[in-house]
Amino acid sequence: MPELPEVETTRRGIAPHLLGQRVRAVVVRNPRLRWKVPVALVTELPGQTVRAVERRAKYLLLRADNGTVIVHLGMSGSLRIADRSDPAGRFDHLDLVLEDGTCLRLRDPRRFGSVLWTRGPPADHVLLRNIGPEPLTAGFDGMYLYTRTRRRTAAIRDLLLNARIVAGIGNIYANEALFQARIRPSRRAGRLSRPECGRLVAAIRGTLTRAIKAGGTTLRDFRKADGAPGHFQHTLYVYGRAGKRCRRCAAQIRALHIGQRRAFYCPHCQH
């Protein structure tokens, strides 16, 4: 679900509402997320001011004076700014109540998401420590991808999903970027040429940048911080389009299973 563009869209949406505000309380209705919501979040965050709202991979980092809230939206999570008095729904598991009467509300039907608390630098947190470069920064280029894929036998689609190789890419954008780069998702990563790696990096950058501009992809659960859906789903070339016509050449888009997860490609455009 929320991949880099959706998390970035969320970050941009919530940041203006949080920055410089004091957290009045943390309301946990259901602590049973992927990892149990730590008690320290409830005891240590209230009274502190939010100083920065950052993103690393698919994690949101809410930096306060005495620590950082680490939020992951899992498969079905979304964050929105709500009025404190708005009734919480069945899946609204947690609120950060702010001093102006609003709250940051986490909704997550599947509860694959997480809300954690760390006192030290978040980059040192065990979940963030081994994550690879951000795809929209200079550290991620064709030479890097070429080097990291050598002698790897896994499908390139799966290496794009591997956060140790590159941060923030999920199944939608892996498939879309591979289409743009004209590379089949099932190709063994180690068999990609140097120019193909360059094309793929450019395609990843372009796809993610356009998706952020569109406010992300809403297939079902994702919502922006104001509750509105993103609209990149109307621009998808392959993801979820099995049996439909390729927007570029009109061939039928195919789906296949790589491991447990579906991959989509155009048999004419991609090799």
Added chain:
DNA sequence: AGTGCGGCCTGTCCGC
């Protein structure tokens, strides 16, 4: 070290 799978959850859709 790299690869591939199971499992965590709920909702939705499809075939029978």
Added chain:
DNA sequence: TGCGGACAGGCCGCAC
């Protein structure tokens, strides 16, 4: 109309 099964945007932890 109901039921079982497959599937869904992520990712850790494990066995090999």
